[in-house]
Amino acid sequence: GNxxxxxxxxxxxxxxxxLTINCTYTATGxxxxxxxxxxxxxxxxxxxxxxxxxxxxxxxxxxxxxxxETTSFxxxxxxxxxxxxxxxxxxxxxxxxxxxxxxxxxxxxxP
Amino acid sequence: xxxxxxSPTHLIKTRGQQVTLRCSSQSGHNTVSWYQQALGQxxxxxxxxxxxxxxxRGNFPPRFSGLQFPNYSSELNVNALELDDxxxxxxxxxxxxxxxxxxxxxxxxxxxx
Numbered sequence: 001g002n003x004x005x006x007x008x009x010x011x012x013x014x015x016x017x018x019l020t021i022n023c024t025y026t027a028t029g030x031x032x033x034x035x036x037x038x039x040x041x042x043x044x045x046x047x048x049x050x051x052x053x054x055x056x057x058x059x060x061x062x063x064x065x066x067x068x069e070t071t072s073f074x075x076x077x078x079x080x081x082x083x084x085x086x087x088x089x090x091x092x093x094x095x096x097x098x099x100x101x102x103x104x105x106x107x108x109x110x111p
Numbered sequence: 112x113x114x115x116x117x118s119p120t121h122l123i124k125t126r127g128q129q130v131t132l133r134c135s136s137q138s139g140h141n142t143v144s145w146y147q148q149a150l151g152q153x154x155x156x157x158x159x160x161x162x163x164x165x166x167x168r169g170n171f172p173p174r175f176s177g178l179q180f181p182n183y184s185s186e187l188n189v190n191a192l193e194l195d196d197x198x199x200x201x202x203x204x205x206x207x208x209x210x211x212x213x214x215x216x217x218x219x220x221x222x223x224x
Contacts, residue, residue, distance in 0.1 A: 034212050043115075043201055043215035044154070051210055089153055097142065097209035098167050101153040 002027040006090045006102035021075040023090035031092040033073040038087045117216035132187045134202030143185040146201040
């Protein structure tokens with residue numbers, strides 16, 4: 001079945017550091033790929049998405065490129081801020097619109 | 112455009128009891144999915160409803176059941192509660208294909224004692 005594996009956290013960075021959170025997937029067919037963010041006490045918010053190979057999703061300085069050859073969708077940001085501290089989830093949606101999530105990566109950014 | 116609304120926000124139940132959680136989907140969305148998120152874990156897919164029919168189910172026992180109504184709102188019912196059912200329950204709505212992602216509610220925090 002479809003599944004997502006993302007790097008374990010927690011990740012702690014200083015403000016303005018470069019961020020990479022790795023995500024790889026296993027799926028039949030051509031899934032859509034997503035990154036969601038969850039702030040404390042809240043539900044998940046869609047951060048960015050890509051619906052086909054080589055697409056780049058971007059939002060709020062975050063980027064991720066759908067790499068079919070490596071089955072990856074790594075999240076990157078060039079300069080993180082304290083306000084980016086949250087838990088980040090990689091997810092995929094297959095043909096049946098069943099969204100599957102990774103275990104999440106907690107990011108803490110220190111001033 | 113309204114988002115996804117879940118009620119109640121917090122709930123405490125005793126082992127063996129039954130619980131009903133409610134979700135109003137985002138305007139224009141006809142598909143509702145339910146997830147269980149244990150502390151420190153990713154959301155686990157419970158089931159999905161489309162046009163009032165169950166449209167997929169994860170690895171959860173039959174005591175987890177649901178409904179979707181003509182206005183696309185939904186309920187999650189859990190019978191014979193167990194301590195391990197303590198979690199954040201998330202509802203998400205989408206269009207039929209989900210290509211543009213899901214819109215999540217803030218969740219219901221269920222504690223079983």
